[in-house]
Amino acid sequence: MPQRKSIPFEMFPRKFKMAINGMKNPRRGRKRYSETSIRSVINAVGQYLYVLGRAGLPPELSYDGLGAFVDYLDGSGLRNSTCLSYMAGVQAVAKEVKYPATARRVILGDCAFYRDAFKLEVPTKIRKLAANPITLADIGRAAVKAREQAYDAATTTRRRTLFIRSGVLALLSLLPARIGDVTRLEIGKGISRQDGQWRLQMTSGKTGYRHNGPLHDSLTRYLDDLIMFGTKGSIEFHYAQRMGTPLFSTELGEFLSPRTLPYNFKAATGHTPHIVRTLVHDALAEHGTYGADLARILCGQTSVEIAKIYEVHAARFRAQKGQKILAEIHLKALQKPSSISIGGARI
Structure with missing residues (x-):
């Protein structure tokens, strides 16, 4: 597979930049794109411009440019879903710059081809589930196991790692939130403890959906562990000390790397955290x-x-x-x- 490269947004032609900025801040009555969709469009156009440059073609929408891009995608070994995402991104910009409707039909035809091919593919998550079956109960059992191991751990570093692993497994088994949103939870802001019960007040960074309400009592011991980490004393005292810090934090009270929670989840289950939403x-x-x-x-x-x-x-x-x-x-x-x-x- 050829290495995938992309032209950064700063190097886009002015016409493309204006089109994408217009998608970020649409006029009244125009479609509003999410941040995720905008990033996808920028990635697609960056790929398109890279292919044009490699082929010695001018950085604009053209039959030759689109043909070279499709040839590149077909020879890349990418999944049809990814190819569809790239073509859909180019189509969105083509519409924004008022690329002729007759010419845009070519793009739409390529989108339709990749969409039909995508429907015939066996999705990655289905293949992974077939190779490594798992249920929500399995995730819950993994949380219990990690918690038991934490109390038996020989070092404070190992104990902390296992409490974090146990906490994220337990939380996602009952609340299948996006792992990025979970990683950014702050005590007293996104998640809080009152009268012995934990409550969630979180807005999804992708969809804007607001989670607001108490968490199930079965999660209390796992979330308390993320405050106490196996130490003795008053939970209320330690909770007060942690106000304003990440729920899942480093020993210095800082946010974990975005890769830490996904790694811990996969180490325990063999799957990425995204699987809980399907389950x-x-x-x-x-x-x-x-x-x-x-x-x-x-x-x-x-x-x-x-x-x-x-x-x-x-x-x-x-x-x-x-x-x-x-x-x-x-x-x-x-x-x-x-x-x-x-x-x-x-x-």
Whole structure:
């Protein structure tokens, strides 16, 4: 696979810069793009401009440029979902700069091709789940195991690491929030403890969804561990000392590296933290629309379309639930006394 390179935003042609800035701050009535979408567009256009430069083509939208870009993507070994993301980013800018509609149909055609090919691919998360099956209960058990190991740890550094691992496993098993949002939680600001109960007041950095309410009592001991780290004394005293510091923190009271919590989660489960969102959607699938709504709320997802992406086995679980309901109906019907009579005899 050729090495992927990208032209930085600062080196974009003025026309492209203006288009993307317009997407960041749209006029009234125009579509508003999320920060994540803007980053995706910048990445796609940066890739496009890199390919143009490599091919000796001018830095603009053109048939030749688009053709070279598609050839590059097809030869890159990238997944079709990634190729679709790149073409969709170029399409968004093409629309913003008013690239001719007839010419944009070429881009839309390429998007449609990658979209159809993507639908035939087996998603990475399905392959990973098949190779390494896991449930929410497994994650909970891993949290218990890490906590037990923490109390038996020989060094304070090892003990701290295991309490952090136990805490993130327990928290995500009941609250499938984005790992970036969890990493940034601050005591007294995003998460607080009052009258022996922990409460969450967090806004998702990606969707803007607001989590606001008490956390389940079963999480209390794991979150308390992140304050005490196995020491004796008053939780209230230590909590007061930690006000304004990260929930998941270094020994100096600073934020952990963005890689630390994902590493700890994967070390315990073999999966990245993102898997909990799929597991929650699948676990609640058998409860129908109500379950789907609960999963979406727990994951902080703002649309049904986005939530659907996270379902892997949900359709099978719903089908099993449907069969169970039908079986109960059939059983009741079969147990009713027969009203059929043959020759005066009831059968």
